[in-house]
Amino acid sequence: MKDHLIVMAGLGVATLIMAWLPSISRKIKVSYPVILLLIGAILFYLEIPLIWPDPFWPDKWLMYISEIIVIISLMSAGLKIGKDYSWESWKIPFRLIVITMPLCIIATYFLGVYFLSLSFPAALLMAAALAPTDPVLAAEVQIKDMKQKKNSFAAQFGLTGEAGVNDGVAFPFIFMAVLLVKAGSWAELDMMYWFLDKFLLKIAIGIALGYIIGHAIGYSLERLPKVLGISHPHGFIAISITITTYGITEMLHGYGFLAVFVAAMSIRYEEKAHEKVERKMHNFVEEIERFLLVIWIILFGGSILNGLLSYTDWRGWVFAIALIFIVRPLFGFLAMIGLNRPTSEKLAISFFGIRGIGSFFYLSWAFVETDLFEQKVEVYAVTALVVLISIIVHGLSAPTIMDRLKKE
Numbered sequence: 001m002k003d004h005l006i007v008m009a010g011l012g013v014a015t016l017i018m019a020w021l022p023s024i025s026r027k028i029k030v031s032y033p034v035i036l037l038l039i040g041a042i043l044f045y046l047e048i049p050l051i052w053p054d055p056f057w058p059d060k061w062l063m064y065i066s067e068i069i070v071i072i073s074l075m076s077a078g079l080k081i082g083k084d085y086s087w088e089s090w091k092i093p094f095r096l097i098v099i100t101m102p103l104c105i106i107a108t109y110f111l112g113v114y115f116l117s118l119s120f121p122a123a124l125l126m127a128a129a130l131a132p133t134d135p136v137l138a139a140e141v142q143i144k145d146m147k148q149k150k151n152s153f154a155a156q157f158g159l160t161g162e163a164g165v166n167d168g169v170a171f172p173f174i175f176m177a178v179l180l181v182k183a184g185s186w187a188e189l190d191m192m193y194w195f196l197d198k199f200l201l202k203i204a205i206g207i208a209l210g211y212i213i214g215h216a217i218g219y220s221l222e223r224l225p226k227v228l229g230i231s232h233p234h235g236f237i238a239i240s241i242t243i244t245t246y247g248i249t250e251m252l253h254g255y256g257f258l259a260v261f262v263a264a265m266s267i268r269y270e271e272k273a274h275e276k277v278e279r280k281m282h283n284f285v286e287e288i289e290r291f292l293l294v295i296w297i298i299l300f301g302g303s304i305l306n307g308l309l310s311y312t313d314w315r316g317w318v319f320a321i322a323l324i325f326i327v328r329p330l331f332g333f334l335a336m337i338g339l340n341r342p343t344s345e346k347l348a349i350s351f352f353g354i355r356g357i358g359s360f361f362y363l364s365w366a367f368v369e370t371d372l373f374e375q376k377v378e379v380y381a382v383t384a385l386v387v388l389i390s391i392i393v394h395g396l397s398a399p400t401i402m403d404r405l406k407k408e
Contacts, residue, residue, distance in 0.1 A: 040301020078264020093161030134356030168258025214266025
């Protein structure tokens with residue numbers, strides 16, 4: 001019973017601190033995930049009896065926890081994007097997804113095979129898991145709220161759009177890794193089946209269902225109060241929409257991540273009299289996102305002290321540093337060539353390819369799907385190292401760099 005109370009008190013204090021952390025982080029120019037990481041390490045050092053990863057959680061636990069955090073974050077990101085953004089604005093995230101992400105996957109795959117000595121399937125899995133910009137931890141460099149206008153800061157919109165879409169687009173390559181390990185070799189892999197089913201069909205279904213569900217709910221929010229004389233719903237409907245859209249899409253063979261983001265944007269495109277409801281939805285889902293983020297990062301910080309990084313060596317550190325400082329910035333900037341944007345803005349967009357919780361979902365999903373990956377702990381450890389460095393490096397630099405860009 002005493003441990004139970006200690007856990008409640010520890011988590012209570014941590015989540016209470018989160019109420020002021022965003023304001024504190026803006027004042028000290030340090031992103032709050034960095035502070036949460038430190039709090040997690042302190043709580044682990046004090047031996048607060050939480051369910052610490054030892055140093056890994058069971059794959060299913062990790063998959064379910066990271067899954068719910070990511071889809072809630074995607075709903076939040078989608079609701080921030082209004083209908084004022086034109087195709088010109090979408091060029092940045094489109095280029096990051098079509099050019100930067102595939103190049104990052106290819107480069108990371110070869111580094112995994114020839115530098116980390118991973119098997120072909122393990123290297124491909126890790127490359128695909130580390131390719132997307134994380135919608136949860138990238139909040140510092142994304143659109144801040146629903147009031148932000150389209151011309152205020154193109155970099156924030158670009159990174160928000162990228163983080164929202166690339167989670168769904170990365171999933172086909174996770175499937176490719178799973179199919180590859182089951183096939184046993186590249187020669188035995190049925191690439192046509194992968195391309196038609198796991199790439200084209202599932203992406204198309206995800207976009208279509210997200211659009212249909214989002215517009216249907218947006219229309220209902222507008223019409224039902226007028227037709228039936230009922231009041232507008234509370235903000236928690238955003239969570240209901242999130243899990244409903246995700247569940248239906250996954251059951252109907254589509255990518256749920258993509259559907260949730262598209263549904264959130266579609267709801268914004270229907271905004272008329274129910275704009276206040278959408279603001280309630282966004283505020284509620286953002287609060288839930290932050291609460292779950294507190295718990296996840298605290299436990300992640302504890303797992304680092306508990307020996308998670310001991311499953312990799314100096315090569316893992318070189319790989320992680322190269323990915324954060326060379327691979328993503330290089331291919332990110334390459335995608336920006338030809339765009340009529342300031343060089344400083346292009347450099348910022350290229351640099352802030354933040355890695356995070358989504359990567360752990362992809363890995364755990366693949367490991368639940370099959371137990372044929374032989375280098376599971378090494379892949380987990382290297383991914384954790386990349387995420388750790390990303391949290392620290394991007395967390396320390398994002399507030400200052402983004403503020404400076406706004407002043408230019």
